[in-house]
Amino acid sequence: xxxxxxxxxxxxxxxxxxxxxxxxxxxxxxxxxxxxxxxxxxxxxxxxxxxxxxxxxxxxxxxxxxxxxxxxxxxxxxxxxxxxxxxxxxxxxxxxxxxxxxxxxxxxx
Numbered sequence: 001x002x003x004x005x006x007x008x009x010x011x012x013x014x015x016x017x018x019x020x021x022x023x024x025x026x027x028x029x030x031x032x033x034x035x036x037x038x039x040x041x042x043x044x045x046x047x048x049x050x051x052x053x054x055x056x057x058x059x060x061x062x063x064x065x066x067x068x069x070x071x072x073x074x075x076x077x078x079x080x081x082x083x084x085x086x087x088x089x090x091x092x093x094x095x096x097x098x099x100x101x102x103x104x105x106x107x108x109x
Contacts, residue, residue, distance in 0.1 A: 014042060048099050
């Protein structure tokens with residue numbers, strides 16, 4: 001049976017449409033920069049927290065500002081919460097970081 005791939009729907013469509021810009025990056029000697037740009041635009045359209053089986057709405061996509069800086073994840077302050085809440089918040093932040101790393105690695109394949 002053929003592997004259907006990691007990306008489906010709008011995610012796959014977006015990446016397929018980026019093949020040419022990536023190819024130009026490879027040919028021009030700036031493949032890493034091209035990939036970083038594609039990944040940045042990908043995460044603006046498909047945030048890490050968006051479930052894989054959910055597509056972004058047309059309204060969400062229409063309001064993307066590619067020139068705006070990406071917001072930094074909020075780091076919990078141990079002085080402003082209970083110890084167990086802080087540990088839970090840090091675990092959530094670490095899980096999000098790992099998910100970003102995984103999605104970037106999959107898109108490098």
